[in-house]
Amino acid sequence: MRLLSLLLTLGLCAAAGPAAGQTPPAPTTEDCLACHEDASATRADGTSVAVAANVFADSIHGGLACVDCHQDLAAQTEWPHPEKLGKVNCATCHEEPVAKYGDSVHAKARREHPESKAATCVDCHGMHDIKPSAEPTSRTYHLNLPETCGRCHADVKVMPAELRQTTGIVAQFQDSTHGKALMKSGLTVAPDCVDCHNSHDIKPPSEPASTVHRQNVPGTCGKCHEGIRTQFAKSIHGTRLAAGSVEAPACADCHTAHGVTRAENPTWRLQVVEECGLCHVDKLQTYRDTFHGQVTALGFERVAKCSDCHGAHDIHPMRDPASRVASANLVKTCSKCHENANDNFVKYDPHADKHDRERNPTLYYSARFMGLLLAGTFTFFGVHTGLWFMRALKARKEGR
C-alpha cells in the first residue's frame, strides 16, 4: 500500500510539474490534496500527513490555499517536497493575538525551555480543522475550553515538574459551581478558563500584570460578580488588598480558585471558618471554645460562623460604625439567630478566653475555680481509691 501510494504520488506530481525555464506557479490546494488527501499517506517514519479535504474546506481557513500558510511551498519546484517544512507563521494574518501570545506564560516557557511542551496556536485552535470560537464544534468554543486546556493541564506527562501538582485543577473545575454550570448545564454566562486567565496573553499569578495576580483577582471575579466586588472594595480586606497587602485575602483565598462551590454548600461553609483562622489564629481558637465553634467543629453549620456575625465581603473592623459587630449594631446582628436578643444578651463574648484575666475576669476566675475543684476532687479520690485498692488486695490475700 505504501509503495503504491508513493508511486501514485510521484506520477501525479510529475504530471503537475512546471515546464522548464518558467517561474513555476504555486501549487493549488487541489495539487496538494492530490497527495495529502490519501488517508494512508505517511512520512518516512510512518506518521500520517493526510489532510481531510472536507474538514479543511469546513474550517474557517477553508477559503485559503495551502501555500497561504505553508508559504515556503509556494516557490517549491521539486516534488515531493522535503518532509521538514518551514514553521507556519500565524502572525501573517493574526498579528495581534500572536503578539499577545509572545508575552504569555506559554511563549515564555517555550523560549526559556527548548524541551517545553507549552501550548502554541495549534494546541488550542487545531491545525487544518480550525473553527471560529463562536461555533459549538470549535476547540475554543466557550463550552469546550476546559477540555481543550485540560488536554495539557490535566496531564502530568505534559506539565513541567514544578506544575505537576496543579494537574488536579481541571477536575476541580469540573466539580466547581462554575464548571458544572458551564459543562453540565451549558450556561454561556458561566466562566471558562479564559474568562479568568485571558486567552493569548495568559500570565502566571506571580506577575503583577496577570488577571489572576492577587491584587487583580477581585477585578477579574468582579467582571461577573460586580455587586460583590463593590462591597469587597470597601471592606477591610478589600482596602488592604488594594493597598498592596500580601496578607489580605483575595476572592480565591476563601472560595478557592478552581474549586469554587456555591456559598450555600455546607461543607464549604464549615471549611471557610478554618480559612479565616489561618490569619485570625487566636480568634479561631477562642471561637472553638464557644458553643458556636464546638457545634461547627462537629460538622453542623446552622450556628454562627465567622461570616454570620462579621459579614463575608463587607467585613469592617469593629471600631468602624459600619461593622456588624460594632457595639451599636450588635443587637441587630445577634438577632438574626437569637430573635429576642437584647442589650444584656450582647454582653456575651463570642471570643471569650478563659485564660485572659484582662478581657474576661469573671470567666477567668470561674474557670480557675472549676479547675481547682476538679484537681482537688480527683486528687483526693485518686489517692483514696489507690490506697483502698492496694489495701483491699492485701486484705483479700489475708483471707479477710
Add this chain to the structure above:
Amino acid sequence: MTRYQQRFDRFDRGLHGFLMLSFLGLALTGLPLLFADSPWAPAIAAVFGGYATTGLLHRIFAVILIAVFLTHVTRLARRLFIRGELGILWGPRSMVPQPRDVTDMIAHFRWFLGGSARPKFERYTYWEKFDYWAVFWGMGIIGGSGLMLWFPELFARFLPGWVFNIALVVHGEEALLAVGFIFTIHFFNGHLRPEKFPMDTVIFTGRVSEDELAHERRAEYERLAATGELERLDAGPPSPRARRMGHIIGTAAVVTGITLVILITFALLTH
C-alpha cells in the same frame, strides 16, 4: 438460710435507674460537643443521627434528669413534713454529713495504711454521702448552666450576657467532673474494688445479704441486730431474675462509662 435486708425500695431503685439512663445519655450526647475536635466526636454524634438529633436527645435526657431530681426532692419533703421522718435530717439513717463521717474517714485512711481494723460504717458511708451531695451540687451547676444555654434569650432578660460565657465553661468542666467521678471513683467504690468485684447488684435488687452488711456496714448491722430488726425485716433473697437484670444493666453501664473515660483521656492527651 442467709437473711437479706431491704436497702433500697422499689421507688429509689427506679429513680436510680432513670438517673443512670439520663446520666449516661447526657454524657454520650454531650461529650461529643465538648470534645468536638476529637476524631471520635462526630462518629458518636453520627450514631445519634447527626448533631441536631444529638442536641435534642441531650435536652430530653436533661428533662428526665431534672424530673428525677425533683421527684427525689419531693419525696424527701413528703417524708420530712408529712410523715415526720426527722431521722433523715440527722442520725445513723441520715444522708447529712456528721462528725462520725470525719472520724470514719480518718479511720478508713488508717486502715488503708496498714491499720488492722476497718471502721464500722453506718447505713451511708462518707464516700456515699459525697456521691449523693455531689449530685445536688452538680444539678445546681450543670442544670442551671444548661438551662441558661438552652434559653439564653430568656435569661438575658435579667442576666448580663457574660454569664453565658461562664455557663458554657462551667457546664463543660462540671460535666467532666461528674462523668470522670462517676465512671471511675463511683464505679470503683460501688463495683470494681476487690471486695465487690465484679459488681454489687444492691442498687438493682434492693437487697443486701446479712454477711455483706456485717462486713461492709458493721455499725448498721449491730444497730439492726440490737433492735431485732435484722430478723424482723428479713426480706429474703433477691430473685435470680432481678440479680441477672442487675448484672446486665450494671455491666452495660460500667462498660459504657469506662469507654467514655478512655475516649476523654484520649481527647485530653491529643488536644
